[in-house]
Amino acid sequence: MKIKINLIWRIVIAIALGVALGSFVPEWFVRVFATFNNIFGGFLNFAVPLIIIAFIAPGIAKLGKGSGKLLGIATVVAYTSTILAGVLTFFVASNLLPSIIPNHSGEAFENPEEFLASSFINIEIVPMMGVLTALIFAFLMGIGIAATGSKTLGKIFDEFNVIIEKLITAVIIPLLPVHIFGIFMNMTFGGQVGKILSIFAIVFVMIIILHWIMLMIQYSGAGAAVGQNPFSLIKKMLPAYFTALGTQSSAATIPVTLRQARTTGGSPKVIDFTVPLYATIHLSGSTITLVSCAIGVMILNGQAVMFSEFLPFILMLGITMIAAPGVPGGAVMAALGILGTMLGFNETMLALMIALYLAQDSFGTATNVTGDGALALIVSRFYKEKETAKSKVIEKAVES
Template sequence: MKIKFGLLPRIALAIILGIVIGSIAPESVIRIFATFTTVFGNFLKFIVPLIILGFIAPGIAKLGKGSGKLLGFATAFAYLSTIFAGVLAFFVATNVLPNFMGGKTLGGIEDPETALAASYIALEIPPVFGVMSALVLAFLLGIGMAGTGSKTMIAFFDEFQAIIEKTISRVIIPLLPFHIFGIFANMAFGGAVAKILSLFAIVFVMIIILHWVMIMIQYTAAGSLNKKNPFFLLKTMMPAYFTALGTQSSAATIPVTLRQARKTGANERVTDFTVPLFATIHLSGSTITLISCAIGVLLLTGGTPTFSSFFPFIMMLGVTMIAAPGVPGGAVMAALGLLETMLGFDQTMVALMIALYLAQDSFGTATNVTGDGALAMIVDRVTRSGTTSEASHGEVLKNGKI
């Protein structure tokens, strides 16, 4: 019988081995690991703009096909939920984490290229274009394809997206544990492991609590609008939560989410339309994780998170999450470019961010899909209030417009 060794166990093993080997190995050995992290980090910088272009452009093109009000309400509520989750995470993290960290930072630990154990080689892999250029180009092409209905361009980007997704699932994700191993080996060599592990524990607990706070807010709102017990509604959606914990994929959980959402009493035609849509565009749990981890890494490296710098990041994150790759860790992959350009993350900070995010990716996914059920109920209630008639529901669904 073949035993599947998932990504999370591999990440955990990489961290443990990195700490152990980094604490005992000589500098010549650590430099080998630093060389790999340097080359792989440069490859990540190269691929990030392609990820943005490959996923956001076709994502916007397909969202733009819908002309019904149901799509507008669903998209608006998904975006507002994601933004609210990010703002909530910012204020909680900036008030909680500094108290636990006590002002401790990594001090002199810098990029692997300039740390005590330096890379043997400096292999530059310049991106084809910058992150912001990729974002602007993705929006331009996505809106253009939606407006013109260009089947040729959409087919091209569908295939391009498939290539990038294969690169993520077959190259980047399998190599991430080795990258994280190298980073932690270098950190252990430099004596910063204790601070990093204490940050992991604090952030992990805080994120899980924030996830459940966000879920309760969503179901309190859904229950109030529909005059139903939010705890009963939440209990109904629990199979979707636990399924997502195991699959780490919103898309793979759609059948269960859809079945449970129907049991909440929401209009079946609305749930059939919104649940698959929310699986793509609603990532409140992932946003909480990304913002919390980003603040933790920023504090650990001596930075000072401010709302003026994080709010634009949260707003852009809400858009970027629309087309996050549908693989474990896809949200953090899509966010790498924003972390570098808007928050100034360097290679080491990005590696810590990836490790922190992947450590609880399944919990973020579970929060995403559980929240989808609440949003489906909210959209159903709002559209039943006279803004969108039952006929328009049926018309949108009948015509297959999303």
């Protein structure tokens, strides 16, 4: 009988084994995994532009298939919620974490070669294109497909998306625990692991609290819009929250999210349209997690955390992660490129981001899908007002 271990537990086991073995294994053993990390890290860098194209191009193309005004309202509401989550997280994390996390003036990650065991070989895997090039290409293709209705190109990018999702689920995600094991064993070997582990529990607790604060903000807005008790609305959506904890996928949770959202009293037409859409474009929970983890890693590294630097990063997160929540761990995979280009993360810092994110991926996904119900209600109110106003204009035109 084959026992399947959840990804979160595989990450936890990998970290625990890495810390345990790194304190006494010989250097050659550490260098074996350093070699694996060198190759796998290069492959990840190669895959990032492909992931961006595979997620964003078909995601934008599908946005053009909805009914105009409803699509526009729903998209603006989702993006606003995602950005609000990121900005809220920045101000909380940037003020709270510096007083808790020790600052090591960059010694931990700035020059990792000073304390990490080296790889036996160094293989450079050059990406086919840069992250910015991939983003521009994805936007061009997605908007072009939506504007022209090209079925051929749409099918090509849909199939490319399937291939990349398979790459993530069948290759990258299964190998990530090995990659993380090697990173933590190497850090233990170099005497750095205590500094790294100091941020895990602190950041994790803060993230969960921020998730629920964001849900309260979303449902307070929804409750005010439709005249309902926000706590009652959240209670109706809890089955979706707990389902997402298990699936770690917004897409896989759509049936439950739809069922529960229909009980909130919103427009059935709006809910049936927005819930599947929001499974790909609403990312408030994932944004909270990524911004929190990024700030924690930067503080540990002794880097300055500035709003002027993070705001563009937050704005880009809401775009680069389109369709990524459908894949467990997809959000952090899609974000690796801008973490490197916009925040200057090196491979060690990116590996830590992956470990931190995946350790609580299910909670971010649960927050995403639970918030979808609130946003669907808000859109129902706006759409109803627009439809009412439109009807009045038509009535006046008929009367005159």
